[in-house]
Amino acid sequence: MDTEKLDEAIQKLDIEPGTGHFYWILFKSTFLISAFTVGGGMVIIPQLKTKFVDEYGWINDKETLDIAAIAQSLPGVMAVNASIMLGHRMAGLAGTLVTTLATVLPPLITMTIIAFFYDLFAHNYYVQMLLKGMQCGATAVIINVAINLVKKLTNKKQLIPILICVGTFIAALFFNVNLMYCVLVDALLGLLLLRDPKYN
């Protein structure tokens, strides 16, 4: 961790770390990234890079990639994970609270408003037809994602991961096994059988 460089960058911006103004900048920039990132997942990375690496110089490229890699592999939402780690890097626990709040607020506000209008309009015939059409569009999207993931998995031609996938599919679809047990078993199998780097 290059703390000196960070301090330098913050001073260059004329922002005292720990002051209200510093937290405000941190809040504002994270809030705006969260509010205008449609699509989720990896899309957040170029945004973080533009804001925090190129504009503010608070973190460097390698740190952004590290944050992305860890954020992606941990449970939960990548954008939230990334902002938690970013906040921690910038200003410890207080920074984490600020960035998490800033990331969560935009979708919270938008969805509360949408939920309100949904209840108002969802029973209208035309709105229902519109939503029905969009459901089919979303179905096509998720099936497409599923097909691509399966292709990627089978292209690797590794027996154990394919067996895990088929086994989980059968357990969840035909035997209604609780997803939590499926995943715990698969995590254990991974821990025991898939530690070789060739499976990464």
Added chain:
Amino acid sequence: MELLIQLYWEFCKIGIFCVGGGYASLPWIQAAVVENYHWLTLTEFVDIFTISQMTPGPIGINAATFTGTKIAGLPGAIVATAGFVTPSFILCLTITYLLRKYGEISGIKGVLNGLRPAVVALICVAGLSFIYLSVWNTESLPENLYDYDITGIIVLILSFWALKKKVSLIPLLFGSGVAGLILGIVLQ
């Protein structure tokens, strides 16, 4: 109050188990919110998914907020979202700490390698229930397969065609919505 605690805890669990981002959280939310607690119908759930694709913010947070609002108003939205974020909070801070201390943790890679194929399987299962809803307007495979919704089938085929033509996500969803609306008016 009991409902709020239940909401918090359920979304906490979803937050722990959805590994692999965006689409991977779908099966978890569906299992908890639609199948176990019946807080939402499958139709409402797919609608949130659709809306999520067009609005900023990750599907997990959007689903938490929507479900929370629906069953307990604004406090519900806040509690569900907080629940969903709590595990991330703890895990990220712990991992950052462990990585700084030990550099590399070898077991984690294995666990993640085991989870990746599992996530693929679970997304396929979720995708199947989306197909049931689009084609038959039911939550599981219907007994009478001929009881299909012609609008659904046409829009679904159009959407697959649009995906083949590399139409991007938001125009695709808008387009399929408009197609559904036009077919709805024509076939009414």
